Amino acid sequence: MDFIEGLPKSIGNTVIWVIIDKLTKYGHFVALAHPYTAQSLAIVFMDSIFNFMGSQPLSQLAKFHLGRAQQRMQAHANSYKSDCVFKVRDWVFVKLQPYRQSTLSLSPYHKLTSKYFGSYPIVEKVGVVAYKLLFPPEVQLHPTFHIFQLKFCYSLPFTIVHPPILDLASPLCPNPEAILARRRIKKGNKAVAQCLIKWTDLDAAQAIWELASDLHTRFSQFTLEDKGVVQ
Numbered sequence: 001m002d003f004i005e006g007l008p009k010s011i012g013n014t015v016i017w018v019i020i021d022k023l024t025k026y027g028h029f030v031a032l033a034h035p036y037t038a039q040s041l042a043i044v045f046m047d048s049i050f051n052f053m054g055s056q057p058l059s060q061l062a063k064f065h066l067g068r069a070q071q072r073m074q075a076h077a078n079s080y081k082s083d084c085v086f087k088v089r090d091w092v093f094v095k096l097q098p099y100r101q102s103t104l105s106l107s108p109y110h111k112l113t114s115k116y117f118g119s120y121p122i123v124e125k126v127g128v129v130a131y132k133l134l135f136p137p138e139v140q141l142h143p144t145f146h147i148f149q150l151k152f153c154y155s156l157p158f159t160i161v162h163p164p165i166l167d168l169a170s171p172l173c174p175n176p177e178a179i180l181a182r183r184r185i186k187k188g189n190k191a192v193a194q195c196l197i198k199w200t201d202l203d204a205a206q207a208i209w210e211l212a213s214d215l216h217t218r219f220s221q222f223t224l225e226d227k228g229v230v231q
Contacts, residue, residue: 003032017041019049084147086131091119091153094133094145096163117163119153139163175200176215180207 004016013031020027030048032041086092093116124132129147139162181196193212198204 017044019045084152086122086125086147086150086152088122088124090122091156092122092131092133093118093151093153094120094163095149095151116151117161119156119160136162180204183209 001020002018004018005014007014007016010031013033015032015034015036017030017032018027019030028049030044032044036044095115096117118133120133120135122131123134123143126132126144130144131147131150133143133145135141135143141163176197177200178198179195180198183194183196184191185194186192194209195212195215196207197210197215198207
């Protein structure tokens with residue numbers, strides 16, 4: 001405890017009373033004005049310091065209850081999860097969401113499309129929670145997936161459903177068959193033309209929007225002018 005005196009007036013106060021709490025190492029600074037006595041200091045101490053220190057047990061109690069609530073929420077969330085481990089040569093389905101996976105083609109009703117594709121064999125375990133799958137050449141996806149994206153295949157299906165991958169830069173990409181619609185979108189500070197493309201051997205529901213400039217570059221034999229696309 002100490003007093004700093006001889007300071008310029010601030011709201012009538014010229015003294016700073018410095019009190020250090022030895023337990024918490026907190027420093028408390030109280031502005032005082034002359035004259036002050038032991039009795040007045042006791043009143044200031046009770047109002048400014050004791051009330052503050054008395055609130056610490058309440059804050060500790062609040063932290064305790066918050067921590068216990070977090071533990072309950074974590075236990076409730078983990079109750080819906082189970083430890084799942086796959087082995088090499090196991091067959092699994094892959095969970096993909098076309099409206100989030102940028103390399104998958106979009107459909108008008110993307111949230112109603114399939115979520116699981118495959119099945120595919122596991123060829124390698126990567127780390128603790130990831131696995132590498134064996135994809136056929138036409139599936140242009142990174143083969144490593146987190147365990148929560150995989151679902152065990154108990155019996156091999158008669159037909160394997162592959163993800164609808166459409167990559168204009170890939171030689172495996174199908175050819176455009178027709179333009180179903182056209183529009184202009186804002187890209188940067190200019191408007192660009194897009195075409196809703198129906199692809200060969202694919203349903204119209206799997207038509208996606210492509211930039212007209214990309215179609216010009218990748219499929220030069222596909223005449224956009226004949227389809228009424230705005231250039």
